[in-house]
Amino acid sequence: MKKTNLLVTTAFLLISSLPIMARAAELKVTIDNVSSDKGLIYAQIFHGPENYTQGKARAGLRLKAKKGTFNLTFNNLVPGDYVVRIFHDENNNAVLDTNMFGVPSEGYAFSNRAVGNFGPPKYNDMIVHITNKAEQVTTKAHMTY
Amino acid sequence: MDRRSFIQKAGLLGLAATLPQPLWAMMQGNKQAFLKALALQPELLAYASVDRERDIDSLTIEGKIPEGFNGTLYRNGPAMLERNGIRYAHLFEGDGMIRAYHFKDGHVSYKDRFVKTPKYIEEQKAGHFLYSGAATSIANSRAVTSPDMINVANTNVITVGDDIWALWEAGSATCLSGNNLETKGFVNLGDGLKGMPFSAHPKVDANGHIWNFGLDYSSGRVIFYHLSPSGKLLKAGMIKTDYHAMLHDFLITENHILLILPSLDMSGHGGGFFNQMAYNSDQPLRLIVVDKNTLEVTARHDLPPGFVFHFGNGWEDRDGTIHFDCCHYDNFDIMAEFADLMQGKINTSTPSNAQTIIYHITKDGKISRDKVAGNAEFPRIYPHMAGLKNQALFQTSTLSDNNWQDGVRRIDMDSGKIDLYHYGDDFMVEEHVVVEGPQGNKQSGGWLVGAALHIPSKRTCVNIFDADNLAAGPRARCWLNFAAPIGFHGNFIKR
Ligand SMILES: [Fe+2]
DSSP states (O other): OOOOOOTGGGGOOOOOGSOOOTTEEEEEEEEEEOSSSSSSEEEEEEEEHHHHHOOOSEEEEEEEESSSEEEEEEEOOOOOOEEEEEETTTSSSSSBBTTTTTBBBBBBEEEGGGGSSOOOOHHHHHHHOOOSSEEEOOOOOBBBB | OHHHHHHOOOOTTOTTOOHHHHHHHHHHHHHHHHHHHHHOGGGGGGGOOOOOEEEEEEEEEOOOOOOOOOOEEEEEEEEEEEEETOOOGGGGEEEEEOOOOOOOTTTEEEEEEOOOOHHHHHHHHSSSSSOOOSSOOTOOOOOOOOOOGGGOOEEEEETTTEEEEEBBSSSOOEEETTTTOOEEEEOOOOOTTTOBBBBBBOOOOOTTEEEEEHHHHHHHHEEEEEETTTTTEEEEEEEEOOOOOOOOEEOOOOOOOEEEEEEESOOOOOOHHHHEEOOOTTTEEEEEEETTTTTOOOEEEEEEEEEEEEEEEEETTTOOOOOEEEEESSSSSHHHHHHHGTTOOOSSSSSOOOEEEEEEOTTTTEEEEEEEEOOOOOOOOSSTTTSSOOOOEEEEOOOOSSSSOEEEEETTTTTTTTEEOOOTTTTEEEEEEEEETTTTTTTSEEEEEEEEETTTEEEEEEEEEEEGGGOOOSSSEEEEOOOOOOOEEEEEEEO
């Protein structure tokens, strides 16, 4: 079966490779509707529209899945606009599986609870603003299966 | 396939196209217009919305149910057509309801249940429509990211083991218990097939194997399925087409799958998938022949333009000549008529009627065709004759000046002789299905069974005919004590 490369794992950067800033901002993402404890939750954060369009994630997280509401946090962020995309890799193959017509068959979610209509959400619908250096911002995301 | 393909192409039907607010007011207008018309035209009961589920222990029987006629007739059709004052713009949008007529030793009971799809459950909880349909734009409708989010499971029902599958052409099959009609959930046919379209017209061959297709409207790709009698995937394969409109039915022969693409394109200008489809009289009806073993295309033939919902049967000669029958329309007006009647408008002046055309296509592409007099829809054959040379073809027919079916007929495919029963103007006749007799002969004998709405008494009855003698009229008529809206398709199982 072909797999999507939406959240290609090789694109994940390690947070530790970024310069450590004192009192940097952080973004907490609260994801609801996680369907099971199976597999892993992958999340990527993008800084600005160019990086999003080019698929250049600023950071990536990979965490053990947990049924229900799931929290994760990106830290060491500078002020700016961010979007987060997430998927639930239930079968542990490190990709978002799709069916043969390309419709995702595993859960996926976006910052700001953005939902697409027959496609991904618009960039502007996913944006989370971070205005201050030391700000702690929270956004919600809804896992769609 | 990558995520980009989903992103760009999963525009599935543009099903949930957002339309301006005034249209929403029009949707409320639909209900008012329908109620007004219903008061004058009681036949519109056939398209009334259902708001409850029923269990009936015993139906009133006229005549005598033939000995050995035991089993269950399952039917499916759109039933939840309105919520919170909003009436759908098109009949095909309604949530499906399964009706089960159970026959045991001369006694008949009845049960109906809505198919509890995710859409039904969410909208039931909300008390109003949450999603736009293929013709209706619902204000502030929820985003749709996969076909199954708006799967209404409203078109056909087949039996698979002890279960039944409620079918809708753009999404997964929905599994229900054959006994209590409780919904179990979407059928996932395996790795990579979750949420794939599984059309409403699978064909079951003589060995009980299930064949079906599904069309991805955005890409034009078609998937074929070959399942065991218990519904397990044996194989699947895809072909590419440039067809993006409605594809309702298909056929199998002994060695091939026949995919027949109507003369429809997506040049329409209205809102929603249905209104984007248009009849193109310059576009041939295209036959694609696919090998059943390899699931690869072996031949393509262009036939004269036409639109077809339903095919009765296909088969092939030893010399490779392919034969099939279809209920053929010369345009696509029928689709608009299904929208009009949602507002209580019945086209009585020039109603669309299908003509039965039987095609013969030789291996070297010579095409000939026969036409059968009269009009017909809902073709059926003896079960498990699918893909084999059938002698009998059963259909509903319009015999009076009605815009609905008011009769049933059997065509002898060899002699062309027609055996006919006219229910009369007081009845609206649904699809009738063939039940094999105790001797199990697949070409004669047995029964024909189907529902009809009796307009004057506002009741639905199920009628059992001797399949060899329709003209003699029903041997038994089993009455519900209410009018069940007209259904589309169903099947009978002897249990
Ligand atoms: Fe149909």
